[in-house]
Amino acid sequence: MRWTPVLLTALVVCALLGGAAGCGADDAHERGTAISASPVGxxxxxxxxxxxxxxxxxxxxxxxxxxxxxxxxxxxxxxxxxxxxxxxxxxxxxxxxxxxxxxxxxxxxxxxxxxxxxxxxxxxxxxxxxxxxxxxxxxxxxxxxxxxxxxxxxxxxxxxxxxxxxxxxxxxxxxxxxxxxxxxxRGRPPEMSGHGTETRTDGGGSPDPGGKAS
CATH class of the missing domain: 2.60.40.10 (Immunoglobulins)
Structure with missing residues (x-):
């Protein structure tokens, strides 16, 4: 294989960019790692x-x-x-x-x-x-x-x-x-009875002792 100035220049650029990853083979994969999180819901x-x-x-x-x-x-x-x-x-x-x-x-x-x-x-x-x-x-x-x-x-x-x-x-x-x-x-103390359901409070009641924000 004859080492021409053009080929030598290309190899130097690839080395500076991180080997084969810098020459395009895995470049897309490298960029994708920053946004690889799957959408939620x-x-x-x-x-x-x-x-x-x-x-x-x-x-x-x-x-x-x-x-x-x-x-x-x-x-x-x-x-x-x-x-x-x-x-x-x-x-x-x-x-x-x-x-x-x-x-x-x-x-x-x-x-x-x-x-x-x-x-x-x-x-x-x-x-x-x-x-x-x-x-x-x-x-x-x-x-x-x-x-x-x-x-x-x-x-x-x-x-x-x-x-x-x-x-x-x-x-x-x-x-x-x-x-x-x-x-x-008026109403009843809050309960975890499901999503989108109505929960009411009793003015004379006391807070749920086990209810804490997580």
Whole structure:
């Protein structure tokens, strides 16, 4: 074999790029390792109220959430989520869907009021005016898609009722407005009864001792 200047130059370039891999034989494979992660679940045509697509995953080992709400004596409501097969992503997490990870969106009567990266949240009283309201916690992947099972979003809903009583006319000094605020939460304590099912809270109950965010 005659070693020409052109051939020698080509061999030097291949060596600098990492041998045969740099000459194209395995170049595609090398580039592919950075994006070889398989997609998580299947994107559906269904969307939430803000147009975010549902990401369907198998029911076995899928995320679950339950919600419990208690009136705060100081005003507002204390919200607590119990999750399974799910962990909250800290701020700054890449916007890439990872199985069993993400954030929760909190809704009052279908309106987004908070995006949660922890299992506990204080819901301000002005967000829940007098009357009965539906408070929903729904789980989302880090890319903003909705975790879903059997075409239904992974979520849980509690019904709460807020009312204000008038001050006693004979009282020598008017009580603070928050002290006169009577609230009730009706329903039953949260249970992990499946995906997309409604879960309610009992205003006189106590938190589930075994429910902790995972």
């Amino acid at each position: 299947t994107l559906l045509d269904e969307t939430d109220e803000e147009g975010r697509l549902y990401r369907e995953v198998d029911g076995k080992g899928a995320p679950e959430v339950a919600i419990e709400i208690q009136p705060d004596p100081a005003g507002g409501w204390d919200v607590r989520l119990t999750v399974r097969a799910f962990r909250f992503s800290p701020a700054g997490t890449p916007t890439v869907p990872v199985a069993g990870r993400g954030i929760a969106h909190l809704y009052v009567d279908g309106r987004t009021v908070a995006r949660l990266r922890t299992a506990e949240h204080h819901l301000a009283g002005h967000l829940v005016p007098r009357g009965t309201h539906h408070v929903t916690a729904r789980l989302y992947a880090d890319d903003g898609t909705v975790w879903a099972v059997h075409g239904k979003p992974v979520e849980s809903t509690a019904d709460i009722t807020a009312s204000e009583s008038a001050p006693a006319p004979a009282a020598p000094r008017a009580a603070p407005a928050e002290a006169r605020r009577a609230v009730t939460a």
